[in-house]
Amino acid sequence: MSAKFILSIDQGTTSSRALAFNKAGEVLAVAQSEFPQLFPQDGWVEHDADEIWQTTLRVCREVLETLGAENFAGIGITNQRETTVLWERATGRPIAKAIVWQDRRTADFCHALKEAGHEPMITQKTGLLLDPYFSASKITWLLDNTKGARARAQAGELAFGTIDSWLVWNLTSGGAHVTDASNAARTSLFNIHSQQWDDDLLALFNIPASLMPEVKDNAADFGTSTQAVLGVALPIVGMAGDQQAASIGQVCFQPGMVKSTYGTGCFVLANTGAKPAKSSNQLLTTVAYRLNGQTTYALEGSIFMAGAIVQWLRDGLGLVETAADTQALAEVANPDNATVLVPAFTGLGAPHWAPDARAAFFNMTRDTRREDIARAALESVSLQTADLLRAMQEDMQSAGLEAAPRLRVDGGMVANDWLCQNLADICDAPIDRPQITETTALGAAVLAMLQLGWFDSLEALAKNWSLNRQFTPKMLADRRRQKQSQWQAALAQVLSDRPREVN
Secondary structure (H helix, E strand, O other): OOOOEEEEEEEOOOEEEEEEEOOOOOEEEEEEEEOOOEOOOOOOOEEOHHHHHHHHHHHHHHHHHHHOHHHEEEEEEEEOOOOEEEEEOOOOOEOOOEEOOOOOOOHHHHHHHHHOOOHHHHHHHHOOOOOOOOHHHHHHHHHHHOOOHHHHHHOOOEEEEOHHHHHHHHHOOOOOOEEEHHHHOOOOOEEOOOOEEOHHHHHHOOOOHHHOOEEEOOEOOOOEOOHHHHOOOOEEEEEEEHHHHHHHHOOOOOOOOEEEEEOOOEEEEEEEEOOOOOOOOOOEEEEEEEEOOEEEEEEEEEEOOOHHHHHHHHHHOOOOOOOOHHHHHHHHOOOOOOOEEEOOEOEEOOOOOEOOOOOEEEOOOOOOOHHHHHHHHHHHHHHHHHHHHHHHHHHHHHOOOOOOOOEEEEOHHHHOHHHHHHHHHHHOOOEEEEOOOOHHHHHHHHHHHHHHOOOOOHHHHHOOOOEEEEEOOOOOHHHHHHHHHHHHHHHHHHHHHOOOOOO
């Protein structure tokens, strides 16, 4: 290896980051740039796709300059999934704001498709539920609500992409319109069994096939950055949606291994091996990764609000100045306070899938302080995780698989020791925090390393993983049951009180 580093692009929901990794998985440089979240109407969440690209470009250039562009061998990309961009092929200009994965504007459309009986077909082909979360209904909305878009799409003038495709298009100066199997699997348009865009699904959502990118393995040749754009020609050789990338970074390569990532949302993935496992608990069957044409599947549970709850405490309520403040507050909160937060700010994800549910606090009294609110916010993440793990264990047992009796965690929130201990207590399972917690960006870098031949197998990659700290359950069983009971009562009220969402 003449070049020492991989440039890993981690394009997330609230910021764009670039990191430099060496072969040992160590971070040598990092740059980050936040960008605004746009909320034009209730339940709508948008991003400016050009702003995503400019912030990504800026952080990439900063990292390349820090270590010297000549020392980089290739690029890996990981990204917020499902977020939908349509752009002009001729100019590369987006035709509208990007619709973010959290956006709920297509709830009525999805409800109508569900009432018409289409969900079983969608689930059978894609492993997904019929929900506004996924890209398909967002594409339909953009085509129907952007002037001239449908006619231009049918004429082949437009391109669709999730954020990975959008970044590659820009990095290659429009030379590549591609995605990978893990991102494709999150659109509701990709058949995870045939590993192709599905004609029936495209027809159902009234989406021209000409919009769609080419689907590649996760370690593949996705194109080359141009000198004019990045200042250096580097092969783009690894790509995965953020949660699959985190699973790869956590080296969850054996069936039954489970990881949970705590970023804007929380996402639990369990490797189920070469065969897709069907869920009876409204979990998603998805692509974990595809290498050398061989697909490995996963079960996934998605929680829409995790780190975003802490961001709300900081930016929405002004209760904390920094996210780190929540640990100190939780540690001094009244242990007998029964305040419960159901964080359904943008609906509830798995295993409930209630897009019209809304957030609520329960059991608040005059004695409730900001410390108790901060603790309830963090506990809501643990309680949602416990719900997912129970559902996942049931589904895996039904598929003849045994889930690992521990959870590997990563993401920005796991720097909080109180949260990690609370996860162990509420989930009644050991929580393993790795030495390198940048697992999402690491997963993208690892895929690039595989494609470049730095490693010859997944087993060789797995030797790089090391434990930082294990958190073991300390909470008494009666206390855990009490917490679970309070949570279930609050959850039941949120689910029973909701009206169907109207847009």
